[in-house]
Amino acid sequence: MHALFEVPQSRSPEPSAQRPPKPDLLAGLNGPQRDAVTHEGRLLLIVAGAGSGKTRVLTSRIAYLLAARNVHPGEIIAITFTNKAAGEMKERVARLVGNRARLMWVSTFHSACVRILRAEHDHAGLKSTFSIYDADDSRRLMQLVARELDLDPKRYPARGLAAQVSNLKNELVDPEAFAAAAKGPAERALAEAYTLYQQRLTDAHALDFDDLIMRVVHLLQSHPEVAETYRRRFRHVLVDEYQDTNHAQYVLIKELVGDTGELCVVGDADQSIYAFRGATIRNILEFERDFPDAHTILLEQNYRSTQTILSAANAVIGRNTERKPKRLWSDQGAGEQIVGYVADTEHAEADWVAREIDRLADTEGVRPGDVAVFYRTNAQSRVFEEMFIRFGLPYKVVGGVRFYERKEVRDALAYLRAVVNDDDTVNIRRILNTPRRGIGDRAEACVEALASRERISFGAALRRASEAPGISTRAVNAIGEFVTLLDELRAMAETALPEEVLEAALERSGYLSEIEESTDPQEAGRVENLQELVSVAREYTERAEATIAVAAEQGDATAAPPPTVAGFLEQVSLVADADQIPDDDPDHTGVVTLMTLHTAKGLEFPAVFLTGLEDSVFPHQRSMSDKKELEEERRLAYVGITRARQRLYISRAVTRSAWGQPAYNPPSRFLEELPPELVRWERTEAAYTSWSGRAGVGGRGSGTSQSRTSSFVGNTPKAAQLAARLGLDASKLSTASELQRDIPSLAVGDRVNHQRYGLGRVLAVEGQGVRAQAQVDFGEQVMWIVLRHAPIDKL
Numbered sequence: 001m002h003a004l005f006e007v008p009q010s011r012s013p014e015p016s017a018q019r020p021p022k023p024d025l026l027a028g029l030n031g032p033q034r035d036a037v038t039h040e041g042r043l044l045l046i047v048a049g050a051g052s053g054k055t056r057v058l059t060s061r062i063a064y065l066l067a068a069r070n071v072h073p074g075e076i077i078a079i080t081f082t083n084k085a086a087g088e089m090k091e092r093v094a095r096l097v098g099n100r101a102r103l104m105w106v107s108t109f110h111s112a113c114v115r116i117l118r119a120e121h122d123h124a125g126l127k128s129t130f131s132i133y134d135a136d137d138s139r140r141l142m143q144l145v146a147r148e149l150d151l152d153p154k155r156y157p158a159r160g161l162a163a164q165v166s167n168l169k170n171e172l173v174d175p176e177a178f179a180a181a182a183k184g185p186a187e188r189a190l191a192e193a194y195t196l197y198q199q200r201l202t203d204a205h206a207l208d209f210d211d212l213i214m215r216v217v218h219l220l221q222s223h224p225e226v227a228e229t230y231r232r233r234f235r236h237v238l239v240d241e242y243q244d245t246n247h248a249q250y251v252l253i254k255e256l257v258g259d260t261g262e263l264c265v266v267g268d269a270d271q272s273i274y275a276f277r278g279a280t281i282r283n284i285l286e287f288e289r290d291f292p293d294a295h296t297i298l299l300e301q302n303y304r305s306t307q308t309i310l311s312a313a314n315a316v317i318g319r320n321t322e323r324k325p326k327r328l329w330s331d332q333g334a335g336e337q338i339v340g341y342v343a344d345t346e347h348a349e350a351d352w353v354a355r356e357i358d359r360l361a362d363t364e365g366v367r368p369g370d371v372a373v374f375y376r377t378n379a380q381s382r383v384f385e386e387m388f389i390r391f392g393l394p395y396k397v398v399g400g401v402r403f404y405e406r407k408e409v410r411d412a413l414a415y416l417r418a419v420v421n422d423d424d425t426v427n428i429r430r431i432l433n434t435p436r437r438g439i440g441d442r443a444e445a446c447v448e449a450l451a452s453r454e455r456i457s458f459g460a461a462l463r464r465a466s467e468a469p470g471i472s473t474r475a476v477n478a479i480g481e482f483v484t485l486l487d488e489l490r491a492m493a494e495t496a497l498p499e500e501v502l503e504a505a506l507e508r509s510g511y512l513s514e515i516e517e518s519t520d521p522q523e524a525g526r527v528e529n530l531q532e533l534v535s536v537a538r539e540y541t542e543r544a545e546a547t548i549a550v551a552a553e554q555g556d557a558t559a560a561p562p563p564t565v566a567g568f569l570e571q572v573s574l575v576a577d578a579d580q581i582p583d584d585d586p587d588h589t590g591v592v593t594l595m596t597l598h599t600a601k602g603l604e605f606p607a608v609f610l611t612g613l614e615d616s617v618f619p620h621q622r623s624m625s626d627k628k629e630l631e632e633e634r635r636l637a638y639v640g641i642t643r644a645r646q647r648l649y650i651s652r653a654v655t656r657s658a659w660g661q662p663a664y665n666p667p668s669r670f671l672e673e674l675p676p677e678l679v680r681w682e683r684t685e686a687a688y689t690s691w692s693g694r695a696g697v698g699g700r701g702s703g704t705s706q707s708r709t710s711s712f713v714g715n716t717p718k719a720a721q722l723a724a725r726l727g728l729d730a731s732k733l734s735t736a737s738e739l740q741r742d743i744p745s746l747a748v749g750d751r752v753n754h755q756r757y758g759l760g761r762v763l764a765v766e767g768q769g770v771r772a773q774a775q776v777d778f779g780e781q782v783m784w785i786v787l788r789h790a791p792i793d794k795l
């Protein structure tokens with residue numbers, strides 16, 4: 001084993017740098033894994049199925065580079081798919097080789113590109129304070145553009161245009177090239193939209209997500225001296241989840257590596273699930289062709305899952321034709337059988353999941369934090385959420401209305417963005433009259449007209465609002481105050497910490513007090529979200545300060561930028577969906593994770609529920625008639641199954657509401673692809689088949705099959721009949737979901753117990769039935785509670 005450490009030194013380090021590497025760097029790795037960690041050579045491709053240790057190898061390889069090959073942390077750039085994965089990788093390397101690991105670049109493609117563009121903004125033709133537009137900003141901008149071009153929103157919805165522009169950018173096609181080649185009215189409309197959209201971005205000194213990559217590629221291609229600097233700097237480029245890189249990212253890697261760098265990529269073509277974002281499986285299938293001198297290592301032992309789980313995964317993915325066959329085995333034994341369940345409705349499915357999680361916790365020692373529930377689309381989370389609240393099961397939704405997509409969070413960030421960049425039209429307009437300050441649509445239109453007449457940005461036009469024809473004096477005054485507010489905050493941002501500027505923005509703008517004074521019970525959550533955002537800013541500052549301390553220790557002060565509002569915004573803009581996984585529960589006793597299959601990539605859990613296994617749910621409706629898309633859905637199934645370590649549950653619902661209408665979906669075709677001996681079905685068919693001859697099989701929400709479920713939701717005789725069978729009071733029924741719960745009826749003065757907030761006294765009650773709310777004094781706080789959702793009991 002020691003021989004493995006005696007690798008020839010590629011550089012001539014000072015004697016003091018030849019610390020003996022910690023022996024545990026290679027301990028526990030199998031043969032091919034060790035080869036992958038220690039391999040020296042320009043191009044290394046590690047292809048392997050799920051759970052075979054790709055990410056672990058990449059992490060160990062970095063540690064090995066630092067410890068055994070005397071590579072300086074500054075010479076390493078590692079790319080991960082999410083910021084969370086980047087953080088984890090950095091932590092793990094730091095654990096192996098110490099704090100100096102913090103000086104490496106470990107980040108997503110987007111974060112790395114922002115860093116490069118900030119540093120090279122002159123060469124890239126950018127202002128140093130450029131803004132970053134996320135998907136929602138891009139869509140809003142595209143909406144403005146489409147309106148300006150008078151494009152028919154039915155034929156050319158902004159969302160579709162934005163997606164197509166994104167695809168073009170991922171293929172590195174710029175507006176000029178696309179316009180020159182555009183044929184037919186649809187392409188010409190897209191070309192016009194792309195051109196104007198890009199112009200508006202430039203006017204606002206903003207880049208969208210896809211620009212970040214494309215601009216760096218252009219920068220490196222058009223400035224050989226800049227490219228050379230980065231190539232000399234990053235001697236080692238490492239990429240995780242390589243199968244999901246798109247063309248632009250692929251070109252970027254090639255540019256960074258040049259003719260001399262060492263590139264190591266790891267991936268699994270069977271887990272390529274982002275074709276809709278322009279990821280191309282071609283990158284990995286043809287890596288060897290593009291890089292003929294690349295060395296390939298295969299990993300075949302899976303360390304994550306039982307053989308049962310692995311066999312299920314292999315059987316499903318084996319149906320795909322466009323793939324290289326591979327062998328993946330586990331020595332963990334067969335383990336538990338997969339457990340299957342057919343529920344009557346999506347509510348019953350969620351009920352079963354919740355009960356089983358409870359049972360696992362009570363009798364099998366599986367903690368809620370060990371469990372993940374996966375579904376195909378975000379909207380499916382709601383039913384699970386309601387059920388988990390009812391069961392008092394702690395959970396966290398990853399995705400859905402994500403924290404950073406909530407209105408108040410976006411508003412608050414818009415203030416900061418406007419502070420950093422005076423020309424950021426989208427964000428300035430977002431907060432112009434939020435909170436209401438008497439600047440109406442008319443005044444906004446006047447300023448807009450002035451901006452386009454004078455060919456200045458909207459922000460600049462605000463400063464000259466009094467020149468705008470037709471604008472009222474009242475609006476001019478209000479605009480004046482708004483501009484002063486932004487100027488004050490801007491001055492403050494020069495010296496104050498990001499969290500201080502954020503708090504000042506929320507207070508001085510009146511935003512916070514407007515929410516606080518509101519009687520809308522939902523607003524309470526908004527204040528909490530804003531508090532949370534301030535904490536996020538504080539954490540960012542603390543992290544930045546810690547890195548400065550390390551850099552100073554290492555005598556490398558340039559490696560760590562000070563905390564700024566712009567830096568904070570950058571971090572926030574780059575937070576991808578999968579980053580919403582909570583860290584607030586470090587010892588993992590805590591919460592069940594609910595997430596879509598797409599966000600599950602790279603993760604693992606002792607117990608996994610794969611739900612909604614119905615044709616047209618999963619595989620998704622859209623994909624069923626297209627072979628390529630169906631193969632991508634199957635890869636998604638493979639990703640889902642292979643997240644499980646010991647226990648895998650699969651379930652489907654016979655009826656499920658879609659667009660408010662109940663629909664029957666046949667079992668997912670992926671279920672048939674599982675070897676039957678691997679699955680123990682706890683329940684195989686619907687309970688009330690006599691109501692309809694078709695329960696459990698085909699039919700898609702039409703004709704007779706619908707009538708049965710419709711009777712579930714109204715106060716019909718059938719509902720009464722059903723209620724009687726379930727022992728419920730039929731007069732209380734109004735929706736299917738209410739079959740599942742009782743809403744406590746409360747009066748002022750009642751004493752209650754809430755699972756999270758404890759004992760309280762009811763101060764006020766409003767609304768009835770599903771809309772019933774109560775204001776409760778819990779001692780420490782007074783809250784409005786929506787009773788339908790609340791784990792609350794009357795005492």
Ligand SMILES: Nc1ncnc2c1ncn2[C@@H]1O[C@H](COP(=O)(O)OP(=O)(O)OP(=O)(O)O)[C@@H](O)[C@H]1O
Pocket residue numbers: 028029030033048049050051052053054055056057268271302303304601602603604642
């Ligand atoms: N040699 C080994 N000995 C013991 N455990 C290992 C070994 N290699 C990997 N593991 C463990 O196996 C699990 C899967 O590893 P890892 O996440 O690196 O796999 P992966 O190939 O990146 O999976 P995915 O394709 O899902 O991203 C992890 O818990 C990891 O710690």
Ligand SMILES: [Mg+2]
Pocket residue numbers: 054055056602
């Ligand atoms: Mg991995």
